[in-house]
Amino acid sequence: AQSVTQLGSHVSVSEGALVLLRCNYSSSVPPYLFWYVQYPNQGLQLLLKYTSAATLVKGINGFEAEFKKSETSFHLTKPSAHMSDAAEYFCAVSSTNDYKLSFGAGTTVTVRA
Amino acid sequence: NAGVTQTPKFRVLKTGQSMTLLCAQDMNHEYMYWYRQDPGMGLRLIHYSVGEGTTAKGEVPDGYNVSRLKKQNFLLGLESAAPSQTSVYFCASSSPFPPQGTDTQYFGPGTRLTVL
Numbered sequence: 001a002q003s004v005t006q007l008g009s010h011v012s013v014s015e016g017a018l019v020l021l022r023c024n025y026s027s028s029v030p031p032y033l034f035w036y037v038q039y040p041n042q043g044l045q046l047l048l049k050y051t052s053a054a055t056l057v058k059g060i061n062g063f064e065a066e067f068k069k070s071e072t073s074f075h076l077t078k079p080s081a082h083m084s085d086a087a088e089y090f091c092a093v094s095s096t097n098d099y100k101l102s103f104g105a106g107t108t109v110t111v112r113a
Numbered sequence: 114n115a116g117v118t119q120t121p122k123f124r125v126l127k128t129g130q131s132m133t134l135l136c137a138q139d140m141n142h143e144y145m146y147w148y149r150q151d152p153g154m155g156l157r158l159i160h161y162s163v164g165e166g167t168t169a170k171g172e173v174p175d176g177y178n179v180s181r182l183k184k185q186n187f188l189l190g191l192e193s194a195a196p197s198q199t200s201v202y203f204c205a206s207s208s209p210f211p212p213q214g215t216d217t218q219y220f221g222p223g224t225r226l227t228v229l
Binding site for chain 2: 009036041103104
């Protein structure tokens with residue numbers, strides 16, 4: 001079984017400030033880890049993914065995430081927030097022998113001018 | 114490519130009515146999924162399919178049925194709608210073959226369903 005916990009359902013940041021979204025996972029086998037973004041009234045779009053290659057993963061729109069096995073974490077960061085980053089972000093996990101995704105509850109990001 | 118499309122975008126049902134949601138993908142993907150999204154709960158898998166003619170239950174399958182008669186289509190049915198099925202429904206697809214592998218799911222825009 002696998003699961004994801006996202007710490008913080010809402011995050012508010014100032015434009016230009018660091019964005020940090022936390023994700024911890026549990027998995028009995030080596031995991032694949034994902035971050036998806038959902039803009040209002042839209043579907044989910046893949047930001048980045050970890051599939052056992054480099055532990056620091058770079059994604060679209062300036063986001064990156066680091067896989068830390070010892071901490072079972074996959075936190076998402078962006079050095080400088082932009083107004084267009086306002087959205088809901090989902091962390092998800094699947095295992096290397098299973099194609100089903102388990103999602104976290106999501107974190108809504110608001111960006112203050 | 115249209116990617117993953119869903120029909121309809123919005124629907125309002127009365128308790129006990131039935132309906133079918135249609136998902137179509139033009140990426141020749143083998144795998145297709147139906148999720149529901151509720152506030153504070155993320156996305157939960159309802160049913161999924163690993164190929165034409167095959168379906169399987171996900172995390173929250175009760176009250177739903179699915180069919181995959183054609184590779185490109187995945188239908189989600191509600192036989193007798195209940196208010197607890199008010200939600201936003203997302204379809205997704207993925208491929209086990211290179212270059213995409215099984216790890217990336219592509220999502221449709223969603224269907225917002227209200228059951229009164």
